[in-house]
Amino acid sequence: MAGGRPHLKRSFSIIPCFVFVESVLLGIVILLAYRLEFTDTFPVHTQGFFCYDSTYAKPYPGPEAASRVPPALIYALVTAGPTLTILLGELARAYFPTPPSAVPVIGESTIVSGACCRFSPPLRRLVRFLGVYSFGLFTTTIFANAGQVVTGNPTPHFLSVCRPNYTALGCLPPSPDRPGPDRFVTDQGACAGSPSLVAAARRAFPCKDAALCAYAVTYTAMYVTLVFRVKGSRLVKPSLCLALLCPAFLVGVVRVAEYRNHWSDVLAGFLTGAAIATFLVTCVVHNFQSRPPSGRRLSPWEDLGQAPTMDSPLEKLSVAQEPEVCRPHSTPYRGSGGINRRTSRWAATATEVSPRILCRLLSFLIP
Secondary structure, three states: OEOOEOOEEEOOOHHHHHHHHHHHHHHHHHHHHHHHHHOOOOOOOOOOEEOOOHHHOOOOOOOHHHOOOOHHHHHHHHHHHHHHHHHHHHHHHHHOOOOOOOOOOOOOOEEEEOOOEEEOHHHHHHHHHHHHHHHHHHHHHHHHHHHHHHHOOOOOOHHHHHOOOHHHHOOOOOEOOEOOOOOEEOOOOOOOOOHHHHHHHOOOOOOHHHHHHHHHHHHHHHHHHHHOOOOOOOOHHHHHHHHHHHHHHHHHHHHHHOOOOOHHHHHHHHHHHHHHHHHHHHHHOHHHOOOOOOOOOOOOOOOHHHOOOOOOHHHHHHHHHOOHHHOHHHOOOHHHOOHHHHHHHHHHHHHHHHHHHHHHHHHHHOO
16 A cells, blocks of 8 residues: 555556466366366276285275265365365455554555456455466366376276186186285286276276365465464464364375275375475465565575664673673774774674575575
8 A cells, every 4th residue: 555545557468368378278277187087088007917916806895976085075175165265364364454563465456457457456366376276176186187097006996896707817816835916917808897997996096086185285274374364372273274184184094994095096196286286385376475576586695785684682682781881882992093993883784784694595595
């Protein structure tokens, strides 16, 4: 605010860029995610298996809809949860401004495009954060589905739905003389079960449900940590973040307990979703903060004059308690031609600049 009026910035490229660039890219990502999920455009890799392998001989747990955490519930939670959290956070930020004593936040300008279109800072932030979240959600789906299609790793219940004819394949049952599997089956027609169930049982790595949950909770937890301001308590935000992480962890446990995925599949899904969310938050939306008005980021040496001064209360206390006659500048050396005064001034300047250099270096290295 300046004089009670918001800062205005005119831009004629914001609408064309949103319509012809960002919307097109988001549409391409959605189309690719749909092709990987619901079509046979990219066939699943047929990976072989050992006869009578106990790793893939778990009982069939039933269709995905019969799970204790069905996909419909997961999709609803990863869509509605972060959306409501970001919506409430931005509304609270717009209608309940931070007090003057809080850490200052770089403000945004109202964008004026054309003669009638105005985009206020709350609207811009809301569209930006939710748009990036939607992009990341479909990107996580693409990463998970691409990994499943390329690897073709079987699920723990693969042999229960594959129902291979071990006699026709020449497999011998395990015996005391031969406790382990004796033949690796790579035949394309080795499975006599339902083709749709067999194809679904070949898509285990990474776990898509775990990846989506990890992405949603990581993005939301980082938003809560970086945007919400809580005075008087240090445990409110960690408690909220842990409450968000708990359901995602339980989803992975359920997937392993129901023999739908291996623990390694769930772990890979968690890492995939968390990595994508962390990248988008830190590199795309800049930790949910507005960028500085200057387009070029200054180095610590160029911006040294604008660096804040770090004053130590211990130094102030020691100087205040020191007797007046013992201070260096109170008894200057007259015969030095002002050298003592210049030395004192240089020492004071070095004492002030050193923390400033350190502060700017840390702010430059840690965005």
